[in-house]
Amino acid sequence: MVTEPAPLPTKALETTAENPWPVRLLSSKIADYVARMPSVWVEGQIVDLNAHNSSKTAWLKLRDTDVDMSLSVTIPKRALAGLPEVGEGAHVVVQAKPEYWVKRGTLQLAARTIRAVGIGDLLARIEQLKRVLAAEGLFDGERKQPLPFLPTRVGLICAPKAKARDDVLVNARDRWPQVAFEIREVAVQGPNCVGQVVQAIRDLDAHPEVDVIVVTRGGGAVEDLLPFSNEAMIRAAAAATTPIVSAIGHETDAPLLDLVADYRASTPTDAAKRVVPDVAHERAGLSTARQRLRAVLRHRIDTEQHRIRALRSRPVLVDPTRILEVHVHALSGARERSRRALTEQVASATAGVETLRTALRTLSPQATLDRGYAVLRTAEGEVVRSPGQAAVGDRLTGLLAQGRIGVTVSQSGAGDEGADAVVGFES
Structure with missing residues (x-):
């Protein structure tokens, strides 16, 4: 006798290990649930844009700017027409409906409308973020760490074969040829910039020999420098225990990383000058300090020798017994005065005795x-x-x-x- 299988549960809470849902059923239920979702406006950064194909549909990935997460998006090519500013790395908002592909088990967005986020909007958001982070105290001067005088190893975060990289290396080694670097080459613009820079900061912060970290890139358009005002990067820099030097763009550029860094360098060259001392200048300073110390020491020795000669020339040191002469003279004078006083007292007493003797003789019965x-x-x-x-x-x-x-x-x-x-x- 063949046992008929138990009917499948109608709800997920009714499934058990003995009576589970097959994958197809779960996939269909997910598809039904997603199909009931309304359209939604989503913001992100375009990566992996594929608009050069034979179909009428373009494919792209919409990446979150703060965390490493993205969703696949399909959009009609006509929606991209007339939007030349929408390309790789562009910040956009799209109106899309979630779709679930049952056979592949993947979720994607079917976009209908796309709009570029303007620089003005992005800068306004950065200003808002700046106020929030400032209120948290991330930009306070009390939390900034002093840079080491002579670092054992300098961590350098830069783009591969970039001019900013060479500026730091060349200028630092010109100042101190023995300086060692731990280099992390990363993307310094585009959709991968934030994630790679954040990971590089964490790697170098955990490195036991790295005493200071330099984050650098050359100048560029405002949108190219936007990743260095990203909240995730700012918080990663604030959490680092190793001092950080920010050398982003030119002196007029001011990404938020400059505010949270322990030192803001106006250029990559300035960063190199700040993280290592100039060996020639330091040697000159040591030579000058040595000369000053020698002069001070010589003057001190000369002064002390002069004082010793002055002390040795004093009569008491030329003739040590001379110090006693005053006391000898005083003692002799006192002895002479004592002798005279005693003699006078004895003479006076003798005269008195003689007077008394005479009076005694005169008044004595013997005289009678x-x-x-x-x-x-x-x-x-x-x-x-x-x-x-x-x-x-x-x-x-x-x-x-x-x-x-x-x-x-x-x-x-x-x-x-x-x-x-x-x-x-x-x-």
Whole structure:
């Protein structure tokens, strides 16, 4: 018995691994869905234009200007008639209806009308983009990196065999013959420019020996320089950690890459002069600096030698003991003054002592005794000052000028006023 196959699901959500859609069914459903889509206006850049064929239809690819993505487009040749500005690399808008080719499984656009985007419109869009990027801070001076004084290797993004390429190489090597380059040859205009330049910037930024990146091309028409104002390229340059030098066109040209670059060179030659130093100028500068250093050092040495000679000529260094002479003289003077002061004090004290000695001699009881007087003392040692202190028979001691004698009182005159005592002497 033959089992009939299960009916195919009518919706994509109803498909399973056991009951899938065949390719033809999916293709037809996609074709039906695309066929219901209305016409749409699409903007892009023309690449791979094929209008020289025997049919009445021209083929081209419409490429997105910011990302590497494109769609095939068919358009009647009569729609291109009278539009000489529409060609390879032109920015256009087309009115087209999406079509899905079932047998090939591809999507394309069937265009009916095509219009060129004018330079004025493109410049207006660039101004709008400029304001947006400026508001994000991509053009701020604080984020710009200084260029290296002497790069190990210079990354160069340029067109193959272009004059701008030779200008950078020749002028840089004239200034510093040992400079090394890492060159990326890319399209510098046309539909492939943005993608190739962006990839070159990323490659060179990741290169471990590249210290600076130069993006250069010669002058050209405004539309030729439009890729260097592309948002994708500007953001790639802003994201690079390696300093970037922009040398696009002439000095009067001002693509947005100039604003985001770390240095804007007016010409490719100016870029070469900026990324490497002039060896002759640097050597001359070193020679001048060496001469100045030598002159400064010689002047310093001469000054110090003069100071040393001046110090050595000073008396204290000619005769080191001379510094002590002042102190010796001062010490001698102080010693002499001290000696005189002490002598005067001793003499004065001696005179005082002599005066006191003289006064003592004059007032001394010994002086009285020397004049013939005697001092009588009782046995108790009291001085006899009146007759009443001694009675008849008392023994007294007489103190003479020289020696002593013993005396006995033989008569007393204590009863009679003014009478003298009579003393008998004993030898």
